[in-house]
Amino acid sequence: MARRSPILPALSLLLAGCTGIPDTYAPPVQRRPLTAPEPSPLTHFIAMKDAAAEAHFLSGVSRHLEGGAWRWLEPRAELMFRLESVAHLRFVMEFAIPEITFAQRGPAVISISVNGHLLERVRYGKGGEYRFEKAVPAAWLRTHLNNYVTLEIDKPWVAPQDGARLGFILKSAGFLE
Amino acid sequence: MPQAFYILFGASLTVAVALALGMLLLRALDLDLRRQEEPLVALAAGAACLSQLVFLAATLGLARKGVFQTFGLAVLAAALARGLHRPQGETLPALPRFWKRLFLVPAAPFALLYLFNAMAPEMSPDGSAYHLGLVARYLRHHGFEPLTTNMYANLSQGIEMLYLFAFSIGRHSAAALVHFAFLAALPLAMLAYGRRFGLGPAAALGALFVFLSPVVGQDGTTAYIDVAVAYLLFVLFYLVQIWDRQRNTRLVALIGLLAGYCYAAKYTAFVGLVYAAGFVAWRLRRERQPLLRPLLALGLCAAVPIIPWIARNWIWLANPFSPFFNRWFPNPYIHLSFEQEYLHHMRNYIGLRSHWEIALEVTVRGTVLCGLLGPLFLFAPLGLAALREATGRRLLAAGLLFGLPYAGNIGTRFLIPPLPFLALAMGLPLARRRVLAAALALGHAAASWPDLLGLYCDRNAWRLVKIPVRQALRLEPEESWLTRKSPPYPIARLLEDATPPGSRILTFNQVPEAYTTREVLVVYQAAFNAVLGDILWSAIIPEYPPQRQLTFRFPPASLTALRLVQTNRGGPDHWSVGELRIFQGERELARRPLWRLRARPNPWDVQLAFDNSPATRWRSWQILYPGMFLEVHFPRPQRVDRVAVECSRDQYRIRLRLEGRLPSGQWRPLGDAPEEAELPPPLGLRRAAVHELKRRGVSHLLVWDEDFGAEDFRKNAVVWGVTMLGERNGARLYRLD
Numbered sequence: 001m002a003r004r005s006p007i008l009p010a011l012s013l014l015l016a017g018c019t020g021i022p023d024t025y026a027p028p029v030q031r032r033p034l035t036a037p038e039p040s041p042l043t044h045f046i047a048m049k050d051a052a053a054e055a056h057f058l059s060g061v062s063r064h065l066e067g068g069a070w071r072w073l074e075p076r077a078e079l080m081f082r083l084e085s086v087a088h089l090r091f092v093m094e095f096a097i098p099e100i101t102f103a104q105r106g107p108a109v110i111s112i113s114v115n116g117h118l119l120e121r122v123r124y125g126k127g128g129e130y131r132f133e134k135a136v137p138a139a140w141l142r143t144h145l146n147n148y149v150t151l152e153i154d155k156p157w158v159a160p161q162d163g164a165r166l167g168f169i170l171k172s173a174g175f176l177e
Numbered sequence: 178m179p180q181a182f183y184i185l186f187g188a189s190l191t192v193a194v195a196l197a198l199g200m201l202l203l204r205a206l207d208l209d210l211r212r213q214e215e216p217l218v219a220l221a222a223g224a225a226c227l228s229q230l231v232f233l234a235a236t237l238g239l240a241r242k243g244v245f246q247t248f249g250l251a252v253l254a255a256a257l258a259r260g261l262h263r264p265q266g267e268t269l270p271a272l273p274r275f276w277k278r279l280f281l282v283p284a285a286p287f288a289l290l291y292l293f294n295a296m297a298p299e300m301s302p303d304g305s306a307y308h309l310g311l312v313a314r315y316l317r318h319h320g321f322e323p324l325t326t327n328m329y330a331n332l333s334q335g336i337e338m339l340y341l342f343a344f345s346i347g348r349h350s351a352a353a354l355v356h357f358a359f360l361a362a363l364p365l366a367m368l369a370y371g372r373r374f375g376l377g378p379a380a381a382l383g384a385l386f387v388f389l390s391p392v393v394g395q396d397g398t399t400a401y402i403d404v405a406v407a408y409l410l411f412v413l414f415y416l417v418q419i420w421d422r423q424r425n426t427r428l429v430a431l432i433g434l435l436a437g438y439c440y441a442a443k444y445t446a447f448v449g450l451v452y453a454a455g456f457v458a459w460r461l462r463r464e465r466q467p468l469l470r471p472l473l474a475l476g477l478c479a480a481v482p483i484i485p486w487i488a489r490n491w492i493w494l495a496n497p498f499s500p501f502f503n504r505w506f507p508n509p510y511i512h513l514s515f516e517q518e519y520l521h522h523m524r525n526y527i528g529l530r531s532h533w534e535i536a537l538e539v540t541v542r543g544t545v546l547c548g549l550l551g552p553l554f555l556f557a558p559l560g561l562a563a564l565r566e567a568t569g570r571r572l573l574a575a576g577l578l579f580g581l582p583y584a585g586n587i588g589t590r591f592l593i594p595p596l597p598f599l600a601l602a603m604g605l606p607l608a609r610r611r612v613l614a615a616a617l618a619l620g621h622a623a624a625s626w627p628d629l630l631g632l633y634c635d636r637n638a639w640r641l642v643k644i645p646v647r648q649a650l651r652l653e654p655e656e657s658w659l660t661r662k663s664p665p666y667p668i669a670r671l672l673e674d675a676t677p678p679g680s681r682i683l684t685f686n687q688v689p690e691a692y693t694t695r696e697v698l699v700v701y702q703a704a705f706n707a708v709l710g711d712i713l714w715s716a717i718i719p720e721y722p723p724q725r726q727l728t729f730r731f732p733p734a735s736l737t738a739l740r741l742v743q744t745n746r747g748g749p750d751h752w753s754v755g756e757l758r759i760f761q762g763e764r765e766l767a768r769r770p771l772w773r774l775r776a777r778p779n780p781w782d783v784q785l786a787f788d789n790s791p792a793t794r795w796r797s798w799q800i801l802y803p804g805m806f807l808e809v810h811f812p813r814p815q816r817v818d819r820v821a822v823e824c825s826r827d828q829y830r831i832r833l834r835l836e837g838r839l840p841s842g843q844w845r846p847l848g849d850a851p852e853e854a855e856l857p858p859p860l861g862l863r864r865a866a867v868h869e870l871k872r873r874g875v876s877h878l879l880v881w882d883e884d885f886g887a888e889d890f891r892k893n894a895v896v897w898g899v900t901m902l903g904e905r906n907g908a909r910l911y912r913l914d
Contacts, residue, residue, distance in 0.1 A: 023780040024810075027768035031790040031865070045857040084860060088896040176858060177896055 042082035042146065045092070045174025056080055058148065061170070070096070073167040075156040079149045081174055086141035091119060091149065092133040094171040099127030101157040101168075110168065113150040114140050136175065149173065180651045184296060187347025188354030191227070191339055192220070194249040197256035198230075199223025204261060206427045210419075211373060212266045217366045220358070221412040222431060224339055224405075225438035225482055231338035232485050235320040242316075242345040249342070269372040276381040276608075279615055280368070283622035287389055288361065290627070294641050295357035295398035296649035299349035300663035302687065304400030309349055310690030310697075312341045312400075317694060323493045325510045326696075326703040331499035333486040335441030336402040349691055350649075352400045359405040360397030364388040366408065367597055370415045376568060378614075379604035385618050386600035389625045391640045392539075392548030392589045393596065398641065400691075403593040406443045411597045413439060413449050414575050417456050429457065429471050433478025441482040444501070445582035446594065450479055452578050509781035512704045512798035514751065519701075523586040532587075539589045543638025548589035550596065552633075553621040560602030569605050572598045589639075659692075667905040668879070669693040675902040675910055676877055682910075683709050683870065684879035698875065704798070705873075708782065712792050712869045713878075715825075716862040716897075717886045723755030723791055723823035724858060727851035729835040733761070733818040734847070738810045738838035741822065744849070745832040748800035752831050753824060754786040754807060755794040760819035771812040777805060792865035794825060801830055814840045820847075823856065863897040867913050877902075878911040 041055040048071045054063065060077030083089070091114060101108070107125045111118060112132065117140045122132065141147055151173075156165040199219030203210065210218060230248070234240050256262065272280075299305055307329035315321060324330045340352035347354075364384035371380020387393055397404035413435045420428045432453050439449030454475055461468050487497040496506035503513045528545040529538065535546065536555070543549030563569025576598025583591045607614040623629055627642050634640065648658045659666040669692040672682055681696045683706070688697050700710035715721040739759065743752045759766045768787055776783035779798050786795035786807060797805055820835055834849040859865075870878075878899060880887050890911060894901060899911040 024773045024775050025780075025784050026770050027772050027774060027787045028784040029788070030768065031788055031868075043857050044860055047855065047857075049855075050857075051854060088893070089860075174857065175860075177860060177863065177893075 042080060043174070044081055044083050044089075045172070045176055046079075046081075047172040048170055060151075060167070066169075070169050070171045073151060073153075073170050075165060075167045076150065076152045077167065077170075079151070079173060080146040081149065082145075083141055083143050083147060083175060086138045086143055088135075088177055089138070089141065089175045090133045090135050090177070091174075092131070092176045093151075093173040094129070094131050095173075096129045096169040096171065097124055097127050098169065101166075102127055105155040105157050108168070109154040111150075111152045111154075113152075115142070115148055133176075141175075147175075180655070181296070181649070184347040184350045184354065187343040187345070187351030188358065190246070190249045190253075190346060191343040191351070191355050192358045194252050194342070195223035195227045195339065196220055197223065197252050197261060198226040200256055200261040201252075201259070202226060202431070204259070206431060208425065208428055208431070209423060210266055211269045211369070212264045213269045213365075213369050214373065214415075215264065215266060217362055217369055218412060218416065218431075220362055221409055221435055221438075224409075225335070225434050225441075227342065228335045228338040228438065228441060229482060229485070231342050235315055235338070235341065236485075238318075238320040240315055240318075240320045240341060240345070245342050245345050269369060270375075270377065272368065272372060272377045272381060275611065276378045279618055280364075280381040280385050283618060284364065284385060284388055287394065287622070287625070290641060290644050291357055291360060291394050291398050293644045293646055293649040294394075295353045295360075296350050297645040298648060298655045298659050298663075299353050299400055299691070300659055300666065300689070301353075301399035301401060302665075304353065305349070305663075305665075305689035305691045306687040307690065308337055308400045308402065309340065309344065309352055312337050312344050312352065313691050313694075315341055316345055321489070325494060326698050326705050328500040328511060328515075328702045331490055331494055331496075331511070333441045333444060335438055335482060335486075336405045336443075340400060349400065353398060356396075356400060356402065356405055357398055359408040360388075360393065363393075363397075363404060363408045363411065363597065366411055366415060367601065370411075370418070371601070374418065374568060376601070376605065376608075378608035379601060382604035382607055382614055382618060383597065383601035386553060386603065386621060387597050389622050390550045390554070390596065391543070391625050391630055391634075391638075392550055393593055394625070395548055395640050396590050396593060401590065402443060403590045406439065406446050407594045407597060409435060409439050409442055410446060410449050410452075410579050410594050413453060414598070417453055418571070420457070421460055426471065426474070429474050430478045432457070433475035434481060436475070437479030437482035440479075441486055444498070445585070445591070446579075448578050448581055452575060453479075507778065509779075510704050512707055513778070514798045514800070515701065515704070515707060520585065523588070524584070526587060529587075535587060539592060541633065542635045543589070543640060544635035546587060546589045548639040549634055550589060550592060551621055551625050553617060553624065554599075556617070557599055557603065559606060560599050562606040563602035566605060569602050572602045572605075576602065663689070664906045665689050666692060668908045671903050671905045671908070671910055672697070672877075672879065676912075680876045681874050682877040682879050683713075683875045684881075685710070685884045686881055688879065697879075707798070708785075708793075708796075709870055709873060709875060711794070711796065712866050714886065715792050715794070716866040717889050718827075719858075720827040721825050722859055722862055723794065723825060724856045725824050725826050726854045726856050727822040727824065727833060728854070729820045729822075729848040729851045731818060731835075731837075731847045733816055734837055735814040735816050735840060736811070736837040737814050737840055737842075738808060739817065739820060739847075740806050740808045740836040740838070740844070741820070742803075742834045742836060743797075743801060743805040743831055744803045744834055745801050745830050746803055747830060750801055750828045750830045751797045751799065752801055752805050752828055753794045753796040754822055755791065755825060756789065756821075756823040757786050757807060757809070758821045758823070759809065759815075759817055760821065761816050762818065766815065766817070769812070773810040775806075775808040775810070783807065790865055790869060791859040792862055792869050822851070863893065867898045871913050876913055878913065880909050880911065882907040882909070 041052045046053045046056050049069050056079050058078040058080050060074035062072040109123045111121045114136055120134050153167040196219050199222040202222050203219055311330050339355050343351040343355045367384040368380050371377045416432050436450040436453040439446035490499045491497040494510050495508035500511045503511050503516050526545055538546045540550050540554045541552050576595040580595030647653045669689045672693045672695045676695055683698045685700050690697050698706045700706050774783045782795050785793040835847040836844050837847045838844050880890050898914045900914055902910045902912050
């Protein structure tokens with residue numbers, strides 16, 4: 001290991017020792033209240049792999065996490081979220097429609113509703129990974145109460161192995177700015 | 178026209194006072210200088226004295242136009258009363274007519290070109306941004322004030338002190354004209370040197386080569402400082418050579434003063450002191466003469482201009498050599514990572530594909546390295562022929578030493594200080610071939626004239642383009658010319674027009690601060706500003722928010738302190754912590770005022786990991802090394818069983834270990850394999866970021882269209898909580914609501 005000359009450190013100690021800059025500090029003013037045990041495990045956004053994800057499923061979401069990251073939805077699924085504020089939010093959803101489902105059911109239309117208001121109805125003609133995002137009017141949302149999102153596909157896909165009626169694959173969903 | 182008068186008066190008074198002070202000093206020292214040498218040496222020595230006095234005035238809060246004018250006129254009166262305007266001493270040997278004409282004929286039109294450009298409204302990038310931006314600030318505040326948010330203010334500013342004197346009377350162009358005075362004096366000093374040492378023809382050629390060089394002309398007609406530094410270094414060399422002949426002890430004092438002033442003028446010119454001390458020591462040692470006293474005298478005199486700048490930085494910035502050497506002098510004002518990136522950037526300019534391109538860039542192209550010396554200097558290897566002569570070897574040795582800082586900054590203008598030596602060395606062999614010499618000199622003149630220069634250099638090369646007579650004389654108003662020719666100028670005026678006095682504006686690029694009175698914080702120019710940029714970007718860079726949670730669980734223990742240690746090494750990751758939360762069971766411990774927080778490195782920002790804001794984070798601002806830590810000390814033992822670290826995802830390489838201190842004082846490990854979980858993207862980050870900026874006194878944001886995140890500000894102004902106040906030349910000004 002190369003040896004450093006002691007002159008510069010000595011000089012720096014000498015000089016730095018004369019400055020009055022403290023190097024320990026008290027905690028500053030807290031910007032928000034401390035995080036306490038959450039009265040509700042619900043948040044504004046979840047990835048399917050999150051530990052708290054299942055708390056957000058009201059109906060129609062598989063309890064099995066596939067590939068460590070995604071879950072099958074039934075033709076109609078309902079999720080719920082909690083929001084601290086409602087201004088300037090978009091509903092964001094990352095999902096996929098397997099190509100194999102198109103052979104059986106053809107193009108699919110997915111409807112997304114927020115608290116009973118239809119946010120969008122989108123037609124998908126081929127398989128692949130998609131990201132949906134759209135601004136949600138603040139008037140549709142509420143703070144400190146559950147917000148319900150319904151995801152509905154017009155034609156279910158019937159799995160040939162077990163005859164399960166499935167919708168599409170969800171990776172993450174929720175509200176972001 | 179009155180404005181032109183004030184410009185000329187401001188510059189003339191500054192130069193005249195410097196000359197007068199220099200003459201007073203030279204006559205007091207009773208040196209044996211030639212008639213033509215005396216004013217040239219007096220300009221350098223007087224500049225050193227005047228710079229010191231202006232520094233003193235600025236320190237005492239006396240930097241005012243009236244003070245400078247009164248003082249200046251008093252000095253002139255004293256000098257006149259002592260008859261210092263009357264030349265004395267022997268005359269230098271005359272320059273042969275051929276060489277005199279060869280110098281004067283091309284130099285005269287260039288002198289006019291330079292004079293009018295220097296007098297025209299100042300719009301050089303660095304000149305209008307910080308050389309004069311700082312000068313204007315000092316004048317507004319009547320002196321220095323602690324300024325920790327602009328790294329350029331940390332540099333030594335010995336030449337800027339002269340600009341402050343001139344600026345107080347004639348504003349921006351007066352300062353540029355002071356620089357022009359050094360530009361005009363440089364070839365004269367080279368000629369005088371040549372005439373004294375019997376190298377007249379070589380000196381005529383060398384002086385012409387330097388004076389006509391496009392980058393020298395461009396730099397020397399703005400409020401940059403490189404030509405002035407080159408002048409100081411050349412006069413220093415000149416005096417050292419005279420000392421070598423005369424061995425006058427008083428000359429050593431003057432050499433020391435000038436060598437110190439070289440450092441005060443620009444850090445990189447510290448090589449002047451190395452040269453002077455080295456040369457004196459070498460000659461005395463060779464002759465077995467006592468070394469100590471001459472070197473002590475030289476060192477003490479050099480300390481006079483150096484110490485004020487070192488002391489200022491030491492007191493205000495905790496680093497006498499700020500913005501460099503931050504590893505040796507850690508401080509809250511400049512991040513070590515910035516210093517390293519800055520030095521890397523200076524050695525590798527953007528756009529330069531290979532260092533092999535440097536030769537062509539600095540001689541012919543002129544864009545990437547900002548300026549060109551002229552194609553003549555492709556023949557620079559001719560100077561090696563000078564190695565055959567002792568004088569040539571001395572010139573080349575000095576040039577080599579003065580050129581060493583070029584390794585640290587490869588911009589063309591960093592070649593200006595060694596250029597006179599190289600040019601003189603080139604002149605030595607050429608002086609014996611009149612026809613070739615004349616052809617090269619005239620060819621250099623033609624190739625350097627703006628109209629012809631434009632035919633071969635890059636379109637965007639930094640260079641003079643015309644003789645702006647109307648603008649210099651202010652027949653066209655300054656405002657009109659600057660608005661037409663300087664894209665950043667209207668942006669500075671927007672700041673002035675659309676924001677109230679006292680506004681603090683955060684931006685990502687340099688602004689011509691010399692044309693606004695508002696405080697501008699450029700993100701890369703200081704640690705404080707960099708933290709502000711980090712806060713802003715945390716809202717728009719997906720990897721920046723605290724979405725990664727690392728939880729240490731351990732059996733409940735009574736602890737007096739906790740320490741989170743980072744154990745990995747390597748870049749490019751920095752370590753950062755958004756929040757460090759400490760739990761007892763399900764309850765997070767409230768952060769008490771008596772807790773004490775420590776961090777290494779960057780202890781000064783440790784509170785950012787304990788402020789509960791998702792927009793802020795403590796950051797090491799250094800690449801990873803084992804032993805970085807965050808520490809919390811409790812006033813009394815605290816029962817703890819869980820610690821959660823919320824951090825960003827831009828630090829894949831960190832490895833953490835948690836340690837706790839028992840009441841006995843012993844530290845014990847609590848875990849090194851935290852559970853990892855992903856947190857959802859925090860909501861309200863943009864608002865939180867703006868809130869944090871406002872807490873730090875920022876009132877406005879200036880964002881260029883090409884800046885990172887510019888579109889987000891435009892589209893989501895409401896979400897950010899900002900209002901656009903105006904747009905000029907692709908820069909948008911937002912008010913933080």
